[in-house]
Amino acid sequence: MTFALVVEQILNGLQLGTMLFLMASGLTLVFGVMGLINLAHGSFYMAGAFVTATVTATTGNFWLGLLVGVLAAGVIGIVVELLVIRRLYDRGHLDQVLATFALILIFSEGTYMIYGSSPLFLSVPQELRGSLNLPFGISYSRYRMAIIGMGILVAIGLYLLISRTRLGMQIRAGENDREMIGALGVDIKTLYTLVFALGAALAGLAGSAIGALQSVRVGMGEPVLIMAFVVIVIGGIGSIKGALVGALLVGVVDTLGRIFMPLTLVTFMPPSQAMSIGSAISSMLIYIMMAAILAFRPHGLFGAK
Amino acid sequence: MTSLQNRLNPQTLLGGLVPQSREHWINVVLVVGLVGAAVLAHFLGERFYINLASRIAIIAMAAVGLNLALGFGGMVSFGHAAFFGLGGYVAGIAAYHAFNMTPVLGIGFMPEGTTQMLSIWLVTLLVSGLLGLAIGKISLGTSGVYFIMITLAFAQMMYYFANSWPNYGGEDGLPIFLRNELPLVDTNHHLTFFFVAATLLLISLWISQRLMGSRFGAALTMARMNPVRLATSGIDPQPVKLVAFVISAMIAGLAGALYADLNRFVSPSMLSWHFSGELIVIVILGGVGRLYGPLAGAILFVLMETWLGGVTQHWQFWLGLVLLGVVLFARGGLMGFLAGRSKDV
Numbered sequence: 001m002t003f004a005l006v007v008e009q010i011l012n013g014l015q016l017g018t019m020l021f022l023m024a025s026g027l028t029l030v031f032g033v034m035g036l037i038n039l040a041h042g043s044f045y046m047a048g049a050f051v052t053a054t055v056t057a058t059t060g061n062f063w064l065g066l067l068v069g070v071l072a073a074g075v076i077g078i079v080v081e082l083l084v085i086r087r088l089y090d091r092g093h094l095d096q097v098l099a100t101f102a103l104i105l106i107f108s109e110g111t112y113m114i115y116g117s118s119p120l121f122l123s124v125p126q127e128l129r130g131s132l133n134l135p136f137g138i139s140y141s142r143y144r145m146a147i148i149g150m151g152i153l154v155a156i157g158l159y160l161l162i163s164r165t166r167l168g169m170q171i172r173a174g175e176n177d178r179e180m181i182g183a184l185g186v187d188i189k190t191l192y193t194l195v196f197a198l199g200a201a202l203a204g205l206a207g208s209a210i211g212a213l214q215s216v217r218v219g220m221g222e223p224v225l226i227m228a229f230v231v232i233v234i235g236g237i238g239s240i241k242g243a244l245v246g247a248l249l250v251g252v253v254d255t256l257g258r259i260f261m262p263l264t265l266v267t268f269m270p271p272s273q274a275m276s277i278g279s280a281i282s283s284m285l286i287y288i289m290m291a292a293i294l295a296f297r298p299h300g301l302f303g304a305k
Numbered sequence: 306m307t308s309l310q311n312r313l314n315p316q317t318l319l320g321g322l323v324p325q326s327r328e329h330w331i332n333v334v335l336v337v338g339l340v341g342a343a344v345l346a347h348f349l350g351e352r353f354y355i356n357l358a359s360r361i362a363i364i365a366m367a368a369v370g371l372n373l374a375l376g377f378g379g380m381v382s383f384g385h386a387a388f389f390g391l392g393g394y395v396a397g398i399a400a401y402h403a404f405n406m407t408p409v410l411g412i413g414f415m416p417e418g419t420t421q422m423l424s425i426w427l428v429t430l431l432v433s434g435l436l437g438l439a440i441g442k443i444s445l446g447t448s449g450v451y452f453i454m455i456t457l458a459f460a461q462m463m464y465y466f467a468n469s470w471p472n473y474g475g476e477d478g479l480p481i482f483l484r485n486e487l488p489l490v491d492t493n494h495h496l497t498f499f500f501v502a503a504t505l506l507l508i509s510l511w512i513s514q515r516l517m518g519s520r521f522g523a524a525l526t527m528a529r530m531n532p533v534r535l536a537t538s539g540i541d542p543q544p545v546k547l548v549a550f551v552i553s554a555m556i557a558g559l560a561g562a563l564y565a566d567l568n569r570f571v572s573p574s575m576l577s578w579h580f581s582g583e584l585i586v587i588v589i590l591g592g593v594g595r596l597y598g599p600l601a602g603a604i605l606f607v608l609m610e611t612w613l614g615g616v617t618q619h620w621q622f623w624l625g626l627v628l629l630g631v632v633l634f635a636r637g638g639l640m641g642f643l644a645g646r647s648k649d650v
Contacts, residue, residue: 037450087633093450094381098589099632101582105625113619226461226578233454276471283465287458291443294455298447 004138009259010252015144017251018151022206023228024235024243025158026199032238033174033195034089039100040080041203041228042221043107048073048204049211049220050111053120062125066208073204074197081196089192104222111218119217147209154202155244162240171195175238227254230290236303245301250286257282332597339604340503347496355495356567361607362502363564368587368599369509370556375585376594377517378549379529383453383581384440384460388554390467390576391436392429392561397479397571399425404482422485422492422501425562433558434551441550445543457578464576478572485566492566502563506600509556514596516552525549557584586628 027041052069056062084103088096128143162168170191173181182188207221214220231250235242262278269277293301339358346354367389374380402409402418409418419425444455473479484492492498516522527535528542535542565571574580583606591602609627613620 031450037453084629084633093453094375094585094589094593095632097381097383097453097582098585099629101586102625102628102632105621105628109619109622109625113622222578226457229454230458233451233458237450276469280466280469283469284462287462287465290458291455294447294451295443298451300451 003136005259007134007136007138008140009256011140011144011148013252013255014248015147015151015251016255017248018148018155019206019210020224020228020231020251021151021244021247022154022202022209023224024231024247025154025240026202027228028232028235028238028240028243029171029195030199031232033171033178034192035178036085036088037093037096037100038085038199039097039225040103040107041199042225043104044073044077044200044203045207045210045221045224046107046111046218047076048207049122049216050115050120051204052208053122053211053216056122057120062122062212065122066205069208070201070204073207074201077197077200078193080200081193085196086189086192108218115218117218119215120211122211122216124212143212150205150209154205158240167191167194227286230286232300234290234293234300236300239300239302242300242302249289253289254282254286257285261285328595328597331601335597335600335604336507339600343496343499343503352495355499357607357611359495359499359502359567360564361603362499362506363560363567364584364587364607365600365603366502366506366509366563367557367560368584368591368603369506369513370553370558370560371584372553372588372594372596372599373513373516373556374550374553375588376598377513377522377529378525378546378553380445380546380550381453381585382444382456382550382553383578383585384456384458385554385557385584386576386578386580387440387456387460387463388433388437388557389561389564389580389584390460390463390571390573391433392558392563393565393571393575394467394473394479394561395429395432395558396422396425396485396562396565397481398473399428400481400483400485401473401479420483420485422487422562422566425485426559429558429562430555433561434555436558437551437554438547441547441554445546445550457581460576460578460581464573464578467573467576474572476573478570478574481565481569481571484569498567502567505559505563509559510596510600512552512556516549517596521545521548590628590631 023041023045026044027038030036030038030041048069050069051072052062052065054065055068056065059065080103084099088099091099124143128146130142131139132142132145133139160168162171170181170186173186174188174191174195178188181191203221206224210220210224227250228247231246232243233246234249235244235246258279261282262275265274265278297303339361343355343358346352346358367385370388371382371385374382374385398409399418400420403420404418406417409416440456440459444452444459447455467473468476484498486492487501490497490501492501517525524535524540524542524545527540528545532542535545561575564575587602587606588599589602590605591598591600595601609624610620613623617623
């Protein structure tokens with residue numbers, strides 16, 4: 001267990017965390033402003049990845065693919081909001097869960113119909129291949145580093161958007177009192193559509209970026225979606241700050257747990273047993289952390305009340 | 306207290322539950338239809354359809370369990386697959402150790418598994434009840450979306466654990482080589498096994514009905530509709546909900562044990578969040594808070610799965626569209642359509 005390994009794993013954790021933040025910020029915004037729980041958020045992640053992979057394969061330009069993927073996810077978000085989600089704001093959480101569960105089925109099977117069941121391949125762009133030399137003799141993947149950088153930029157961008165712009169002001173007002181800002185003449189329907197599309201585009205961005213690291217396939221959004229739920233529950237639903245802290249916490253704990261749990265257990269257990277118990281426990285670690293946090297703070301770390 | 310009793314007259318509050326009118330007859334038709342279909346399939350020698358009927362009965366039973374929490378108690382649990390899968394693993398692990406003659410969980414003083422369904426069921430009820438108590442205790446501290454997500458997270462925890470724990474097959478699952486046994490009857494006989502499943506389904510329906518017709522049921526209904534008012538009348542809503550959640554978990558767990566024996570196989574997919582989602586779908590398709598709604602929903606769901614799945618490989622796409630249509634436009638579900646709107650929901 002060298003110092004370099006530890007740093008590398010922490011960076012991996014941060015990379016997972018920033019990606020989770022992209023997913024969780026959209027989910028938490030949509031919940032905070034519209035009070036909607038959206039299970040189909042992972043579908044936008046998948047849509048972004050598929051469009052990026054297709055466009056990159058046809059044009060040969062990853063950056064164009066990324067741009068089109070993000071825009072496509074946003075546009076799909078707008079369409080879904082107009083057709084379905086809009087009807088769910090006044091409904092209970094049960095109806096929202098069911099309708100968005102139905103959307104998952106439709107999106108997943110629809111993608112199967114279009115692309116078939118074999119995964120698509122998306123490679124890391126030329127400029128970001130290879131690794132970066134960091135101080136202390138540590139080297140780290142350029143592309144993963146770029147994802148961390150992008151996550152930081154998005155976090156700053158979201159912060160500025162919400163605290164400095166007119167749209168952000170309306171979003172904050174919407175979180176506090178939906179009826180009131182409608183009464184004050186803000187076009188609340190358009191605001192909702194915009195917020196939903198923003199969330200979808202962020203999910204699409206996450207999917208596009210991760211598509212180059214993993215295979216692009218149907219169902220790729222689901223594990224990420226559930227981790228993003230853990231993130232926003234830990235951070236407090238509706239809080240962007242909570243989503244950021246929760247995402248980094250979950251990313252780092254999950255990544256480090258998978259590496260170091262078996263290594264720790266091996267010190268007082270036979271190796272084969274330590275490997276199996278260690279991997280079993282580490283796969284549950286973030287859920288245990290979530291249960292522990294909720295036992296003491298039922299509304300998450302930064303939740304209201 | 307008197308005013309509570311006046312207000313909570315079971316006849317008016319539980320209009321959908323007390324056997325009467327059209328809904329009562331539809332309930333009878335559903336049960337007789339299912340049993341009749343299985344018997345008919347037996348005489349036609351169609352084993353596939355007998356097993357399909359058993360599958361419907363078992364899935365319906367799990368949904369009856371969920372309906373108690375979700376429909377009657379208003380607790381939107383997105384993690385009932387945890388109990389269903391746990392029941393499945395109890396059956397699978399018991400049979401595995403009985404087959405290998407090794408102590409359960411590899412712990413020296415534990416018994417060497419069992420192939421007796423009665424003991425398996427007893428253990429299943431016990432462990433799924435305990436798990437329900439633990440999950441319910443933590444989850445009921447929260448409400449709304451938090452409750453949905455925490456129950457989901459607990460089920461995911463079990464799912465990942467089953468996936469990465471290699472002793473019982475890990476992601477490959479665990480086969481049950483010989484179906485577990487009951488005294489006096491031959492569980493390997495397809496129709497007999499169907500009757501075992503149908504009997505347990507009817508018992509769980511009967512328990513639900515007795516519960517919801519009792520003072521406890523009235524309190525649970527009130528805990529869903531107006532917890533503050535229930536508390537004002539001197540009943541703390543939390544323990545009432547917790548008990549309902551635990552019973553609900555036990556019924557779902559027992560269904561899981563049967564399901565593992567039906568397929569002679571248990572795998573982490575029984576714990577997956579897709580299954581939790583499907584259980585909710587079944588309860589909603591049937592009609593929330595209707596006693597026989599889960600049975601109607603399970604019949605509809607399994608038949609759709611079989612029929613659409615035979616027509617197109619992409620049947621889930623159409624399931625999604627149907628479900629979306631039901632949620633957006635037909636809120637009473639199948640029972641609402643067949644038996645009119647419930648006075649209660």
